[in-house]
Amino acid sequence: MTHSKFENLTTTKKTIIINAAIKTFEKNGFDKASTNEIVKQANISKGSLFNYFNNKKDLFLYLIDYSVQILEEMYEKIDLNETDLFKRIENVGFQKLKVQKTHPEIFDFLKSTVNETSIEVKPMIESKLSTLYEHGMQKIYSNIDYSKFRDDIDIEKATEILNWTMLGSGDKAMQQIETFEDISQFGDQYLKEWNAYAQILKRAFYK
Secondary structure, eight states: OOOOHHHHHHHHHHHHHHHHHHHHHHHHHHOOHHHHHHHHHTOHHHHHHHHHSHHHHHHHHHHHHHHHHHHHHHHHSSTTTOOHHHHHHHHHHHHHHHHHHHTHHHHHHHHHTTTTOTTTTTHHHHHTTTTTTHHHHHHHTTTOOGGOOOOTSEEEEEEEEHHHHHHHHHHHHHTTTGGSSSSHHHHHHHHHHHHHHHHHHHHHHHH
C-alpha cells in the first residue's frame, strides 16, 4: 500500500494523525493500542483512518518508517566539520528539539519500540531499526577532537554526562517551546540554557 490518500492530506492534518497514533502506540504498545483512541485524539472517523491505512499494523509500520526517515534527515543536518564535542552535542540537541516541536513524542515512540513484544510486528521493527541507532551514533561522534579533554578524564563517562545535561536542558526547553512562534527565537533560548551548563562542564573536563 502506497498510502497515497494519506500523503495527499494537508501537512497539518497528517501531523495531527501521526502524533495521535505515535502517542497511543508509545503509551500502550502495539497489541493494546486502540484505534478508537487514535481517531478520538485525531478528531477523525474510524472510516477515515482505515481509508488511509489497511489496518492497525499497516499504520504502525508506517509510523516506524516515517520516524526512521525523520531521524535520518536529522542526522544529515549534523555539522561534521565541528570537532568540538560540546558544540556537536549542542547541535544534535537543537536538531532534536526542532523535530519535537512538530512531533513531541517521536523519540519516546522509537524508544518504546525497542521493548515491543508483539510477535506481529517485532521482527519488522528489528529489521527497520537494526542499523539506525548504530549509524546515528557513528555520525554524531565522528571527527571529534578528544585531545581537548584533560588526561585524567574518562571521556566515555564525560560524554554520558554531556548527553544527560543536553537531555535535561532539552526537556526544560520543551516545556517552553509552545510559547515561541519563531523557531530561531526558541533556538536562542535553548542555546542560552545549554551554554550556561556547558561552560561549567568545560572547566571541569577540558585542559
